[in-house]
Amino acid sequence: MKKTLRKHAVPIALGMLVLLIFLLHAAKIVAIPFMQNLETISYDARLRLTMPQTLDRRIVIVDIDEKSLAEEGRWPWGRDKVAALLEQLFGRYKVAIVGFDVVFAEKDDSSGLNTLERLGRTEFKDIPQFQSRLAQLRPQLDHDQLLARTLAKHPVVLGYYFTDFQGRASGKLPEPAFGTGSFVDSSSVFVTASGYGANLAEFQRATGNAGHFTPFPDFDGVARREPMLIEYGGAYYEALSLAMVRTLHGAPPIQAVIEQDSGGETLEGLRVGKLKIPIDENVSALIPYRGKQGSYPYISASDVLHGRASAGAMAGAIVLVGTTAPGLMDLRSTPVGAVYPGVEIHANLIAGMLDHDIKEKPAYMLGVDLAQTLLLGLLLAIFMPTLNPVRASLLALGALLWSFGVNLALWQYANMVMPLAATVTMILTLFVLGMSYGFFVEARAKRQISGLFGQYVPPQLVDEMSDDPGSFTMEGENREMTVLFADVRNFTSMSEGLDPKALSKLMNDYMTPMTRIIHQHRGTVDKYIGDAIMAFWGAPLADTDHARHAVTAALEMQRTLAALRPQFIARGWSDIRIGIGINSGMMNVGNMGSEFRTAYTVMGDAVNLGSRLEGLTKVYGVGIMVSEDTKNLLPDIVFRELDKVRVKGKDIPVSIYEPLGPTEEVGPSKLDELRQFQHAIELYRARQWDQAETCLQSLQQAAPQDTLYPLYLQRIARFRADPPAADWDGTFVFLRK
Template sequence: MDAIAKSRPTTHYPTRARLYLLGVAAMLIAGYLAHSRLLLRQIEAGSLDWRFNVRGERPRHGDVALVLIDESTLARFGQWPWKDRGIHARVIDRLKSAGASVIVFDVIFSENADSAADAKLADAVARAGNVVLAGFSPGAGGTRDGIPSISSLVEPIEPLARAADVGLAMAAPDPDGSLRHALLLAVNAETGKPIPQLALAAVLRRQGMSVSELSVNPGRSLRIGDLAGVPLNSQGQALVNFAGGTRLFDVAHGGAVPYVNVHDGVLAPGSLSGKIALVGFGAHGLIDVHPNPFSEDFPGPAFNAQVIENILHGEFLSTASTATDLLLLVLVGLLITHISATLRPLSAAGVTAVILAGYVGVALWAFIGGGVVLAIVGPVLSGGLAYAVVTVRRLTSEERSRAHLRRHFASYAPPEVVEQLDSGVVAERMEGIEDEITVLFSDIRGFTHIGSQMEPRRLVAMLNRYFTAMTEVVFDFGGTVDKFIGDGLLVLFNALVKQDDHAKLAVFTALEMQKRVKRLNEEWADEGFPRIRIGVGIHTGSAVVGNVGPRMRMDYTAIGATVSLASRVEGLTKDFGTEIIITRDTLEQLGGLVEVKPLGPTEIRGIDEPVEVFGVLGPAGAEGRVEDGDSDRV
């Protein structure tokens, strides 16, 4: 017979290597976005604020005594600015008497007021000998030797500048306007001299050091004598470790003293012993406020107080290096890529969520426990993108393959079996298993003679109608069409899907096939097609079933002696004049559902022992039987 074998395509899922390449691409995209996009950098900054709030506020160290020019002070001395700077002179005297180690004025005195009052203030500054005054710069000027530079420095008026140290009053808000970093040291672009920020100038005065004694490693660290080094970022800024928000530094909650009270002598001698007194604005309309992680209106004097305490106690936050952040990004991305490429999407989603949540937990622990800031956005984005691109690639590829598979199997398996192709059980059986199956083999008797008498197109048309009718019967009983071999048909039961009654299904399929052939003959009588008869052989036994063949042309089939024996049994139908023959192995599973006629042990080529076979007469108790020995054979 001519072999007209079908082929079924294999599933073309993306290889593991391709999925890993997609994951790597996701990591590269995540790294680029996290470091180059302002929005993501702001989200990263927001994640730092979140860490602060999870940690919560903590008590201040108390090294700085804040003295605020608040509403009560303005009510006493009038609206700012005051021409009588002698008021400040009295406050300096009071603070010195209270034992302040350093007196810092976060107030600009860049213009002359009343000459007598200015002289009085200058005398008080000189008497105290520990005053730091604020200067300011009209603008930044890039960097110089890795240190931020300012265009120029506007100092206090000459008598004050001569009697006091000067620190730069300059905030360095992030792009979102929040204060998170302190610019501790800058270079005056006009003179080339280093200028300490106001808080650093206060600490230098307390330590008895000059700015020239600082040890600076640009972009890395700043060391102030025997104090702990201050970590710096690439812009020369230090990341401030805030104790809390505004309430820790305001008058209402005891974090500051009203300026007027100090002026009036409420401070007892020695009450500020060893402390740095910091004078600044606290009244609305005068105060320079920015958001910080805890408050929307964190005042400038409070910021300077916090920076001073961070310097004295070595509490600035340490930011992980870019290399560390990239390493974490890659590790998280690779791990989730592997998870996404190996687990089912839903399981991978759960594991991915656990990994990302775990990483965020580690970053939170590093922040709270060690003051180390690990990047969150980059690694989380890397893992999320890796999961997304790998999963989408898998799902789209698998869906295309499943659709392709369904289209092809629709010709060889019933719809209910095709619908189960996605199940794990069917997938396992397609990959290859050994199981007991029932094999049905049929062919048209005398087909060679029939074919030689017919015009090719009519022959093909007749075969197509015949196979269509037989396939419909097979599908009705849940069988799988394995092959069309010339005029022959190979059908498997208990192959693609589990069928406990596979022997019964095969036998009743054969009985129905005989009925359909008779109806076909009746239809063809008026069309000039020859009358046909078929023989059916059925055997039950163990076989290996699965997709077999090269990747580009795979065939779902059965392998083993069971298949060849069914074919040989079908050949006996001609010898015994019986339309359906089954073996004892099949009969033993029927439980008396059909009537059979013993045909005795029979020698079969290729089989060592005689095989006991039986002719099927019909369903048990049925009036009509399959006719044996019909003389009208083709």
């Protein structure tokens, strides 16, 4: 063990340095800049993964939506309408409590009472009838007093907000939850405010209950938490959700849950009766999102006003009055939606408090995170550099699974939030460091593979093979493969007209793009035989699509050569054309030769047939010819049957085909021509010479450049004069290669 540690001292030391950095980050001594972003991403992912995504009918949102604004007029509505809304909720629908996610900050002059009173003080001050009638109407027309009287009758919690604008204060604040100086010894960092926007004094006096709905977005603008207490003027004011839960429980005073430690007092939670609300270092509660928008029933405010809502949907419910209308600007960015109603955030908090389902981050979680970081970091830093890639990957995977498992278990079953991103990032960093140390070993393996196969296979296959060099050998073995032979036609006569330099340049300019195409289609170049190229697919790297890669490579070779041909002619070179033969089957592949020279090549009957097919392309006037074995492996490529032949050295007839391309690329006219030719071949093999000749003549007339149809017409003429044997099955016999 000591020898191993000494051998890997450098990567182990680097791993220890990485561990130290992450330990300092976990202890909040050093901040890694991007880690805060990763931590919020991981928090949001855990939240979305574990949300119940069910409908909670205990809390109903009465929505001042677009429909309500269209029916009742723009906001703010008259206080008489708000009072009517409350009377409907408590009288008709029997709700338990109502909270307002809106502020009533200005007086309501919509009834015209101010104008009547001004007239009563001026023009009509001496008219008793006017004064009497005004006195009778005043209670009905004073909408603010009407709303105040309604508020006093029912359990209603008003909403208000705090602001950072110095000196901005309107309305009347409720009594603070905690007085000045309550937490002077606490290490908690309260959200502080410089101003506020509250409700009219008569409303606040009427109900006595109010809570702030001040947003507290994270650094990225996303609402993940809500301050339960905000400090203003030295006193501390409760949130709307907390005030509603407290009102539901008979309005007991809020109790602070204090944790004493060496650093002093830490405010760890707030208690309302038997309910404990966990809070973080900013005295904020993590919002327990139930799901995306719509996790609580929404009822249009206008439907409540006009009695159109279902009574059963709200009986005994906790009601929040808020808005989803975009123009009223109460939409926030959250982990569960980029546009999310603020009123539903309060609903989530109320449900979380009632269900004891608010996540907590106790002070001791810092120690747990430090211990886990230390243990996992030591394990990986010491052992990662000493392991092979597979075992190192398994070790890193095990550490990741442990980290995810512990974290999710604490999240789901203990309702605790433990940092995750830093631990995962440390594991991945140590893994990358360990793998980087093993780079030289991998590079050496790659050089070995390149030394064995680099002259045959393309670089991308060398990269794949170097991942597991032990799996490849140059020893002979049998495999199902595909072989390709490509040969330049009339090369001898073409070369006679060129000087050696021009011929060399011609062959280089021809061979290079052809070889590149073979490599791009995962082929192995066996050898160059003068002007011919021999290549195969399926070795040394296994290839289940060997036939497809070979045929698509051949098609591309012909297309590329057709594009190069004008350039060659412009240089004074010949009109180069090639024939390509392809066959698939069992072949022997490996290092073969003599004690003086060996080569990694393929041998066997299937290879020989591929060579014979290349030679037959000249006879049939086609650029590519494949065997039936290759054709049967490619059902989605269109082939033209050329013939059934018996080549020299083979007793069994072979069906030969010309590939035309993928089915979707072959046009209807070509498919029709194929059907006609197939019919002509059937007539030919049935010795119906006249009908076959008629079909072939029609095909020749439509495609005079195709040399296949004249070939069959010549055979028919010969068979008329010298009929084939009685047992003839349509096979054509070639007596030479």
